[in-house]
Amino acid sequence: MPSLPQPPINDTLEAVGEGAVLGRIFPRLPAAASELVGPGDDAAVVTAPDGRYVVTTDMMVHGPDFRLAWSTPHDLGWKAAASNLSDIAAMGASPTALVVAIAAPADSPVSLLEGIADGLRDACAALAPGCGVVGGDLSVSGTLTIAVTALGDLEGREPVLRSGARIGDVVAVAGALGEAAAALRLLFRDAVDAAGHPDPRLAESLRSRTGPQLAPAPPISAGRAAALAGATAMLDLSDGLAIDSGRLARASGVGIDFDSMLLGDDPATAMAGGEDHSLLATFPPDAALPAPFRRIGVCVASGIAVDGEAYDPVGWDPYRDWSGSAG
């Protein structure tokens, strides 16, 4: 069965030991500009200049959330950071710090942890400069699991909640719509071997087209820009535009009518596909949309619709029938 390359037998987590593994990982992790006390004590101490902080947590689990045959360790670190950073951005905040707990099989190569650390570092540098890793935990588990908690700073602004949209508000998005789902569809179709198992070589050959799924790059700084431009509501698109826009609409007591002409070449995938981690926001009708937001709809009295016709969302659970043992 395709899997990770086998490590040298003497370079696994259990052979190297927790202390030495941490010694190899910590230097790879980015420091946070907000850090007063960093890794190495019982806890970190982080600045909160305006007397508040934003906090969110999200776990990625081998099996339900990713395939080791498709995602590189770097991808896993990158995506774990990106998906949490976007939740901070969706509050209108700037990400400042991460803490990261990882559980991995004892026979994992240390390079798995090093790759995850590099992915965390590169995602912070690219998407949220100044944000870094201030603490963490390393455990042994039969199931590779990455739990990230992200923290952010509102810089004196009020948080942008899901509940502030009003009828007539412009609905806008920053980032991709449906690209992560399209890339996953491609992987399920073309990156499996004849027996249906995920294949790392086939996935590698598709790499130029699978980035939106394996290492999404949501526009994190757009969250702050939306808040400054007066966004009335905002959230992170993790389960697809249809489901997540329904959450924003329900919290706000409004509906949303999307314009299919503004949803790209494949409006159906734009509506149904999850994991883009783009930002969906609403703005007053007369607001100038900050870059890179683009208008895709309008707040109406009730319901989720496309071109005025009610849209019935389906759940986003692409790996549901795949077991972790399949790669």
Added chain:
Amino acid sequence: MPSLPQPPINDTLEAVGEGAVLGRIFPRLPAAASELVGPGDDAAVVTAPDGRYVVTTDMMVHGPDFRLAWSTPHDLGWKAAASNLSDIAAMGASPTALVVAIAAPADSPVSLLEGIADGLRDACAALAPGCGVVGGDLSVSGTLTIAVTALGDLEGREPVLRSGARIGDVVAVAGALGEAAAALRLLFRDAVDAAGHPDPRLAESLRSRTGPQLAPAPPISAGRAAALAGATAMLDLSDGLAIDSGRLARASGVGIDFDSMLLGDDPATAMAGGEDHSLLATFPPDAALPAPFRRIGVCVASGIAVDGEAYDPVGWDPYRDWSGSAG
């Protein structure tokens, strides 16, 4: 094989669904006094009155960290909270908020999650009143995993690091020494069936003596008290007094000499046993020790010793040879 009682087939996580499960769990979780925006949006917003916060994360994994035949769901939530709260306390801070990510098998009973939530609630109420759960994440995994991130407030004080102990400082502890290890030894000896598998009924019959291992109650408020009393260094005892005191000593550039007469009835277990989550602190020679700290040794020039004789610590990894499939 002994395991959790089988749930009604229609009351598992996969049958009930994530939204409905969260709807049953959230009302059980304690609100945090520090919470400005709680669960239900992309992230929480928490007060940080002194412009800083303390943050730590720790993961509990079925297999390496607990047996489902021995720990109740309530125990798991309690211990996940207690072990993280003690890391906040060890900085001299008061715990204010938790975020909790849980991954559980799809066929787990919803009562597993409800019990964990109740344990989180009861531990916060007993150990750190005012601290609550401000956010979380629920995932499916083959391996039950609980990742808690705890946050705390320094209330204007400087954090108490591991590195501030000086030669001549009094070494003191607040909380149990070796009781968690003694309770685990009892479970390994008397709570396994003839085939060596952990047995829930036998564990239940020992309950009056296993609390220190399954649901430890470290003196969380003692962390703040130590800081106010001028503690020069402090840390949480998770891997045993010998190993953890070595960490404090190395960080401070000192040694510690323990007095065996002050280590209780079983000094060897007090030195070697992990998971008490008690607080080890050092104080200036003339400081009045705040309750419930008691003197157990003194900072010397180098090394870890008992009654002046060098002590060689052994690692704390009691479940090392036990697979998660054993219960």
